[in-house]
Amino acid sequence: MSVNIVTTEDLKRFRETLLSDIRELLEKKGKLSLDKWIRSSELMEKLDISPGTLQNLRTNGTIPYSKLEGILYYDQEQIDAIIKERSINLKNNDHEDSHV
Secondary structure, three states, rough: OOOOOOOOHHHHHHHHHHHHHHHHHHHHHHHHHHHEEEHHHHHHHHHHOOOOHHHHHHHHHOOOOOOEEEEEEEEEEHHHHHHOOOOOOOOHHHHHHHOO
């Protein structure tokens, strides 16, 4: 059985390497987060809606957006959350309708 001795210097090097790796991952995550923004044309295609419908959704506050230099951007994660939040469980609705 071999014995490995870990020195204080070894621990310091490990710490620096670990911190460096964590910083690198956080920087990559920051860059990747920009990819979550989509333009109006992409959103209309994904939702299969017209420009007028998208305008209505923005106007009535249903869909949040950001505007940068005249271009509208939508956070894909927020859009997904809104769709999920407003989803209708057809099974429950059928059950409710039968009692009316």
